[in-house]
Amino acid sequence: xxxxxxxxxxxIICIVLMLVIPVPVGxxxxxxxxxxxxxxxxxxxxxxxxxxxxxxxxxxxxxxTTLFRLALNVSTTRNILSKAEAGEVxxxxxxxxxxxxxxxxxxxxxxxxxVQFIVITKGSERVAEVAARFTLDAMPGxxxxxxxxxxxxxxxxxxxxxxxxxxxxxxxxxxxMDGASKFVKGDAIASIIILIINxxxxxxxxxxxxxxxxxxxxxxxxVLTIGDGLVSQIPALLISTATGLxxxxxxxxxxxxxxxxxxxxxxxxxxxxxxxTVALLGILTPIGPLATxxxxxxxxxAGYRMHHVQQQRQQEEELLxxxxxxxxxxxxxxxISLLQVDPIEFEFGYGLIPLADTQQGGDLLDRIIxxxxxxxxxxxxxxxxxxxxDNIQLKPNEYVIKIKGSAVARGELLLxxxxxxxxxxxxxxxxxxxxxxxxxxxxxxWIDEAMKERAELAGYTVVDPPSVVATxxxxxxxxxxxxxxxxxxxxxLVDNLKESYPALVEELIPSILAVGxxxxxxxxxLREKISIRDMVTIFETLxxxxxxxxxxxxxxxxxxxxxxxxxxxxxxxxxxxxxxxxVGPSLEKKIAESVQSTEQGSYLALDPVAxxxxxQKLSEQVHKxxxxxxxxxxLASPTIxxxxxxxxxxxxxxxxVLSYSELEPSIEVQSIGVVNL
Numbered sequence: 196x197x198x199x200x201x202x203x204x205x206x207i208i209c210i211v212l213m214l215v216i217p218v219p220v221g222x223x224x225x226x227x228x229x230x231x232x233x234x235x236x237x238x239x240x241x242x243x244x245x246x247x248x249x250x251x252x253x254x255x256x257x258x259x260t261t262l263f264r265l266a267l268n269v270s271t272t273r274n275i276l277s278k279a280e281a282g283e284v285x286x287x288x289x290x291x292x293x294x295x296x297x298x299x300x301x302x303x304x305x306x307x308x309x310v311q312f313i314v315i316t317k318g319s320e321r322v323a324e325v326a327a328r329f330t331l332d333a334m335p336g337x338x339x340x341x342x343x344x345x346x347x348x349x350x351x352x353x354x355x356x357x358x359x360x361x362x363x364x365x366x367x368x369x370x371x372m373d374g375a376s377k378f379v380k381g382d383a384i385a386s387i388i389i390l391i392i393n394x395x396x397x398x399x400x401x402x403x404x405x406x407x408x409x410x411x412x413x414x415x416x417x418v419l420t421i422g423d424g425l426v427s428q429i430p431a432l433l434i435s436t437a438t439g440l441x442x443x444x445x446x447x448x449x450x451x452x453x454x455x456x457x458x459x460x461x462x463x464x465x466x467x468x469x470x471x472t473v474a475l476l477g478i479l480t481p482i483g484p485l486a487t488x489x490x491x492x493x494x495x496x497a498g499y500r501m502h503h504v505q506q507q508r509q510q511e512e513e514l515l516x517x518x519x520x521x522x523x524x525x526x527x528x529x530x531i532s533l534l535q536v537d538p539i540e541f542e543f544g545y546g547l548i549p550l551a552d553t554q555q556g557g558d559l560l561d562r563i564i565x566x567x568x569x570x571x572x573x574x575x576x577x578x579x580x581x582x583x584x585d586n587i588q589l590k591p592n593e594y595v596i597k598i599k600g601s602a603v604a605r606g607e608l609l610l611x612x613x614x615x616x617x618x619x620x621x622x623x624x625x626x627x628x629x630x631x632x633x634x635x636x637x638x639x640x641w642i643d644e645a646m647k648e649r650a651e652l653a654g655y656t657v658v659d660p661p662s663v664v665a666t667x668x669x670x671x672x673x674x675x676x677x678x679x680x681x682x683x684x685x686x687x688l689v690d691n692l693k694e695s696y697p698a699l700v701e702e703l704i705p706s707i708l709a710v711g712x713x714x715x716x717x718x719x720x721l722r723e724k725i726s727i728r729d730m731v732t733i734f735e736t737l738x739x740x741x742x743x744x745x746x747x748x749x750x751x752x753x754x755x756x757x758x759x760x761x762x763x764x765x766x767x768x769x770x771x772x773x774x775x776x777x778v779g780p781s782l783e784k785k786i787a788e789s790v791q792s793t794e795q796g797s798y799l800a801l802d803p804v805a806x807x808x809x810x811q812k813l814s815e816q817v818h819k820x821x822x823x824x825x826x827x828x829x830l831a832s833p834t835i836x837x838x839x840x841x842x843x844x845x846x847x848x849x850x851x852v853l854s855y856s857e858l859e860p861s862i863e864v865q866s867i868g869v870v871n872l
Contacts, residue, residue: 207259213266217273224282227426230267233260234430234437241437248364253441254371260434261382264427268389271423275393276400279407281419289422304421307428308387330369337362343553343560346567348537348580372442386427393420463505466498536600538579538679541668546591547608550661551583559583562665569669574721575728576676577684581668596668598675606633606667608660612641615655622653634667674848677722685714692730699734707741715747716754723840723851725755725762732757748797748837756833756856763859766828766851772863775830775853776816778839779871782809786835799838808872809842816868817850828853830864 401412477487549555627640693700736757836854
């Protein structure tokens with residue numbers, strides 16, 4: 196244990212011992228002066244903090260100082276009642292304030308008690324309670340604001356974590372202050388009780404035990420009681436003031452002195468009005484100009500100086516801003532920054548600004564947060580920050596989605612309308628503007644509010660424009676997820692896994708595979724919409740087979756087989772039969788014979804005629820299954836699955852190709868079509 200830690204522990208133990216062990220009078224003087232000094236130090240620190248969290252120890256410090264003050268009260272009371280003395284500090288305060296008149300001393304003391312208990316302590320307690328309540332209520336909104344800034348690219352992940360941590364610390368601080376303020380209130384009540392005990396008990400003990408006369412006993416114990424009360428109430432008053440300053444400092448940009456001077460004297464012209472009012476008060480009333488004109492002149496001069504300083508500062512800021520703009524244009528960084536390409540961009544015309552403007556009811560930022568969460572749960576991929584910006588070059592109702600700077604999709608929205616998609620049988624009573632649903636390319640109608648209820652009754656799927664955008668963006672992210680995971684993103688996933696499974700990661704990377712090799716496998720899985728959330732199973736499989744092959748295609752097949760339960764559940768529901776299009780023996784033989792092996796790996800070498808024949812045969816079976824309302828799934832043997840996938844993905848990218856090894860043995864498979872040459 197460090198020396199300073201041991202000192203604090205010993206100090207708190209000594210405070211507790213003061214409650215039961217008599218303290219010498221000479222030592223009491225030192226402790227009382229220490230108490231006043233500590234209270235003054237706390238007050239000055241609270242005045243000079245720019246943020247309440249800079250003095251986050253204040254609630255605990257408040258408890259310690261209150262306990263110390265009560266221990267001093269008990270010790271001085273013991274000395275007053277037993278020895279009829281409490282040290283030079285108590286005697287000096289009692290004699291100095293009373294000034295020879297006991298009644299004056301009592302009145303001054305009672306005024307201090309009233310000011311502290313009713314005004315400062317009561318107010319500080321109420322402010323701390325309200326601050327704690329509003330801080331806790333505002334936490335969800337603040338966290339959503341941080342997420343919105345993160346999605347908009349205004350802050351990075353590190354800054355977002357720091358802001359969230361600050362919000363949590365603020366909530367903890369104000370919650371602690373709410374409870375700690377009760378100590379100040381209890382201390383004020385205890386001081387009043389101790390005052391009564393010292394006065395009445397001392398008066399009785401003085402005449403019975405110390406054999407003082409009535410007048411001598413009254414004078415002695417009154418002075419000591421007043422002095423004891425003052426040396427206790429003055430530090431308590433300072434601590435209470437510090438408590439009020441801490442909990443009332445909100446949206447501060449500097450310390451108390453800076454805030455007072457910068458905010459009160461922000462409007463110099465108002466000082467002229469105050470100066471004129473004070474001058475007229477001395478001229479037109481019996482107060483006289485001698486008492487008011489000097490102050491009026493001082494206020495007028497202060498207003499002139501403040502106005503002059505503000506003009507100079509404004510000119511300096513304008514010059515500095517111009518210099519910075521010129522410097523930014525000249526600096527090479529101004530060009531280098533243009534080379535940065537955002538992973539995902541969402542640009543829209545000025546007519547769609549209400550979608551992203553929260554003041555106009557837009558919730559696009561909140562929807563993007565949910566999209567990122569959904570992709571993390573479904574794909575195991577941390578979607579990069581989606582840059583949102585308006586583009587005047589687009590049509591008013593048009594939007595463009597870009598992946599790494601290239602447009603991958605476009606669409607148009609009609610705000611104030613709803614997109615209605617037919618259930619299959621069109622209803623002539625549902626009329627609107629014909630369009631195409633952007634995410635899946637289905638025919639749809641833009642309908643107004645009056646037509647919405649009729650469309651819903653007719654079985655149409657009706658969605659609002661923000662939902663159209665969110666669905667389109669989600670589907671594009673899933674389709675291009677393999678482009679969004681690079682080596683840097685893979686390294687972040689590896690580091691996250693390493694926190695829980697360090698032995699697994701250290702065995703695989705870099706001794707067996709490099710980060711780039713792992714990235715290729717993850718990219719191939721995402722390309723076929725296989726979730727990589729189960730990173731433990733993926734890494735275990737790569738560690739088992741990485742010593743035998745470095746071919747990412749083969750490693751991907753091993754990983755897919757290890758994820759058989761996940762793949763089976765992805766394409767079937769519980770108890771359902773998996774209906775598939777199977778690959779016939781002739782086609783399997785043709786593909787297997789066309790595989791060529793080289794030092795760089797294996798590849799499929801099919802002649803164009805055979806490839807075209809496979810396309811036609813497979814397309815026929817796919818269309819049959821689509822017409823029956825089912826998802827087409829192609830099932831092949833493990834040896835040719837990846838080569839068949841290479842053929843299918845050129846024209847039918849969304850058709851899944853599975854192998855027998857990727858299905859659970861318990862699942863029932865029904866072949867509804869066979870592809871043969």
